[in-house]
Amino acid sequence: MSFYYLARAIHIMAGVVGFTSLWLPLVARKGSSLHRRVGWVYVVAMGVVAITGLIISSWRFLQGPEHQAHALFFMFLSVMSGSSASMGVRVLRTKSRTTAHRHPFDLGLSALTLGLGLFTGAWGLVNDVPLLWGFAPVGILQGAASLRYWLRPPQERMHWWFQHMGAMVGSGIATLTAVLVVNARHLGIEGMQLAVFLGPTLVGVPGLKLWERYYQGKFAAKARSPRPERAPASADGAHSRVAS
Numbered sequence: 001m002s003f004y005y006l007a008r009a010i011h012i013m014a015g016v017v018g019f020t021s022l023w024l025p026l027v028a029r030k031g032s033s034l035h036r037r038v039g040w041v042y043v044v045a046m047g048v049v050a051i052t053g054l055i056i057s058s059w060r061f062l063q064g065p066e067h068q069a070h071a072l073f074f075m076f077l078s079v080m081s082g083s084s085a086s087m088g089v090r091v092l093r094t095k096s097r098t099t100a101h102r103h104p105f106d107l108g109l110s111a112l113t114l115g116l117g118l119f120t121g122a123w124g125l126v127n128d129v130p131l132l133w134g135f136a137p138v139g140i141l142q143g144a145a146s147l148r149y150w151l152r153p154p155q156e157r158m159h160w161w162f163q164h165m166g167a168m169v170g171s172g173i174a175t176l177t178a179v180l181v182v183n184a185r186h187l188g189i190e191g192m193q194l195a196v197f198l199g200p201t202l203v204g205v206p207g208l209k210l211w212e213r214y215y216q217g218k219f220a221a222k223a224r225s226p227r228p229e230r231a232p233a234s235a236d237g238a239h240s241r242v243a244s
Contacts, residue, residue, distance in 0.1 A: 014048035015178075019175060022172050022175060043088065049082070051082070053077070053078030056074070057075035073135070077178045083110065086109055090106055100153060110150060135177075169204060180197055
């Protein structure tokens, strides 16, 4: 088996694991052991998917013009999904920060997403591939927002919560888009249909915003609610404790 087919086999297996483990953390109680354990399965699987996807797509991109549009699209999705999954974990590890975060790994992934988005959009415009220039702004906005988050001090108390949510949902959107593109021909979809392949983004982003609004209201109500006052110890109770 050649290196390409080995990478492809690993990519498919990791993709199946990632796709099946995507859903449970979304509905499991946040912070529970089930949420964390299945979430880690998803993150590791998406890391493998991103690396092998880059290997496969880069190889196909070099094979000739007839493969380059699809190859570049999957290369872009690999970077987007891997970068989002990484950020979903990294924001939890840096949630106590009060200043800008300039770790080369985090800034590098964000800059790669932004740069590849710009390249994908330009390549799509030059070669008249609507899927590429139409989908590129998703990654451009993702990369720019990530850089902005890391390079600024936190702007709200629960910043890490909302960034974690956004990053993991973003990774899930990229995963669903890849699954749709790969299986499009089995669903009777011919060619690279922008309107179809933007479906997960058009549904997922508004859903994420509604979810964020729900938690913003929940955290705001919790912050406004007075803390229960501790009842003062009675004189008899205090005397008995001292006597004992």
